[in-house]
């Protein structure tokens with residue numbers, strides 16, 4: 365529990381005040397995992413061993429104080445709003461406390477896992493929203509959900525991302541939210557049209573992949589103008605992604 369006060373500091377900074385009068389962890393004799401009861405998070409006793417080996421498990425459960433306990437997903441189909449986001453909070457804490465490089469490594473590691481294993485573990489390419497009940501607690505919801513949260517951050521930019529999340533917790537405190545409501549709220553707050561983003565990343569299975577196909581350089585009066593042609597390849601989906609933002 366060495367860094368517990370840091371978890372509180374980080375998430376209050378990002379999402380606003382912790383909503384309960386106490387923080388509690390309780391050691392329970394199950395084999396692995398944890399459960400995020402508000403003020404009384406149950407942690408497997410084997411994870412409390414005086415090291416930071418299980419720190420990300422602690423961070424994940426504590427992040428449910430916002431994603432899950434303060435604002436709850438409306439249905440099992442919306443579970444990525446709880447679990448995908450609590451999983452991304454592990455990376456956000458890395459960034460806040462350990463720095464940019466450990467954060468990037470963690471995001472990449474997760475992304476690799478999603479691309480190579482999630483469709484095997486969850487028996488097919490799936491969308492994070494509308495997951496069948498047998499995979500409510502599967503890798504699509506946790507790991508691809510993490511990926512989608514990170515992609516959304518890149519799409520709207522840090523300022524919109526964190527400002528909207530803070531308002532989200534203020535506005536929906538102790539309520540439940542559906543994926544559609546989450547999308548509508550973000551669109552209202554950021555004044556961005558996120559329809560295509562949600563269609564591709566939240567409501568569709570698989571992934572778009574972008575690569576540079578070619579350049580066309582033309583000489584103009586002021587210098588040169590370069591047109592960049594980008595190619596989009598698809599994996600696990602038949603629908604192309606629109607309104608993309610790709611950093612070149």
Ligand SMILES: [Zn+2]
Nearest residue numbers: 424428447450
């Ligand atoms: Zn969780």
